Amino acid sequence: MLLFWRHGYEGTSLAALTSAIGINTPSLYAAFGSKEQLFQKVLERYLRNPACYLPNALQEPTARKAVEKLFAGAIRMVAHVRHPDGCLLVQGALAAGPAAEAVRRQLAATRRRAQRALQRRLERAVAERDLPRRANAERLAGYLITVLWGMSVQAAGGATRGELAEIASMAMGVLWG
Amino acid sequence: MLLFWRHGYEGTSLAALTSAIGINTPSLYAAFGSKEQLFQKVLERYLRNPACYLPNALQEPTARKAVEKLFAGAIRMVAHVRHPDGCLLVQGALAAGPAAEAVRRQLAATRRRAQRALQRRLERAVAERDLPRRANAERLAGYLITVLWGMSVQAAGGATRGELAEIASMAMGVLWG
DNA sequence: CCTTTTCTGTAATGATCGCTAAAAATATCA
DNA sequence: TGATATTTTTAGCGATCATTACAGAAAAGG
Numbered sequence: 001m002l003l004f005w006r007h008g009y010e011g012t013s014l015a016a017l018t019s020a021i022g023i024n025t026p027s028l029y030a031a032f033g034s035k036e037q038l039f040q041k042v043l044e045r046y047l048r049n050p051a052c053y054l055p056n057a058l059q060e061p062t063a064r065k066a067v068e069k070l071f072a073g074a075i076r077m078v079a080h081v082r083h084p085d086g087c088l089l090v091q092g093a094l095a096a097g098p099a100a101e102a103v104r105r106q107l108a109a110t111r112r113r114a115q116r117a118l119q120r121r122l123e124r125a126v127a128e129r130d131l132p133r134r135a136n137a138e139r140l141a142g143y144l145i146t147v148l149w150g151m152s153v154q155a156a157g158g159a160t161r162g163e164l165a166e167i168a169s170m171a172m173g174v175l176w177g
Numbered sequence: 178m179l180l181f182w183r184h185g186y187e188g189t190s191l192a193a194l195t196s197a198i199g200i201n202t203p204s205l206y207a208a209f210g211s212k213e214q215l216f217q218k219v220l221e222r223y224l225r226n227p228a229c230y231l232p233n234a235l236q237e238p239t240a241r242k243a244v245e246k247l248f249a250g251a252i253r254m255v256a257h258v259r260h261p262d263g264c265l266l267v268q269g270a271l272a273a274g275p276a277a278e279a280v281r282r283q284l285a286a287t288r289r290r291a292q293r294a295l296q297r298r299l300e301r302a303v304a305e306r307d308l309p310r311r312a313n314a315e316r317l318a319g320y321l322i323t324v325l326w327g328m329s330v331q332a333a334g335g336a337t338r339g340e341l342a343e344i345a346s347m348a349m350g351v352l353w354g
Numbered sequence: 355c356c357t358t359t360t361c362t363g364t365a366a367t368g369a370t371c372g373c374t375a376a377a378a379a380t381a382t383c384a
Numbered sequence: 385t386g387a388t389a390t391t392t393t394t395a396g397c398g399a400t401c402a403t404t405a406c407a408g409a410a411a412a413g414g
Contacts, residue, residue: 010187011274014372024393026374035372086272094333095261095268097188099372108334142331142340143347150327154319156271157285163319170320173351191402201363203404212402276402360411371400382389 001042006084009093009103046088063125071168079161086152115145147171178219183261186270186280223265240302248345256338263329292322324348
């Protein structure tokens, strides 16, 4: 997972994977089927563990708390010393050659799913009068998630935890300035 | 340029490049030296032409006009029918294998340069009383550029021109809401 | 027209890509 | 212990990677 996360799908070779896991190539293929299927498993694992901060955050009682926790969780994950910079959903395969097209599309779909999850949480907040009735949940979610992906790009450029926190704070200023 | 832009540095093979240009491999090497040097030329070309909207925007008389034009230019470029989705500075090599590490760093450095250019423009605006004296140009620039990179990620996921415009409008709401 | 230079095309370099057949070693269980 | 599964290792698959040596064609200059 760390290799795919750090170097992207295309940038990670089978040799690097087997060497990191400590097994031979046929063992990897017996266990996972192919590089793409291994990445599939890695993606599930990523969503289950380091990226679980997103669904967790959305369970907060108020939209404001949820978004705050969302950004805090993202920053904590990104700034974790043992983690590569950024988010696997972005770094994994933002642009890719024809061979990795399927992975690219899958990551794009997963990003969209994350955005819709946030959108539904904000819609609930509007319904609960937690957000003003005229608030547009779809636009808000699109905006906030865009900042989140942008922070992933910034992390890839070496942004510090403090810089990311400032960005998140400014982004939330749109709603609760 | 379009190939590197669409498929990233690693995702673009020499065969794809020579076939697109319509020359043989030795001619490409005689003309550009190597794949990496060709990418260097491509990057210069990209900054000179489709990405010139950034320096152009910063020449607007007010910070607000500058940022508006910055986002408008970015959206126009991204939504251009004949252009790949997103920004070469982001899609080119956000994460990459060891062989493309130099390119990755160069793109990160170029992104940082763009951010600093915006920062200096905002600092000027503060000095000119165009922005409130207590405004933090560095944080503002970091925030706005983060949204810009995020829009590049969204574009890679198929975001439309209208969606990007809404995001930009919300992002500017932080300053001129 | 002939020589010299410049360019283009063919072909192949070693390396690495993802992937797999078959032998060797190990574990399982009667 | 001995026969049977299961796993690991070795070795190599064809394809493609970026890169280049070399031969032939075109262009330039006298």
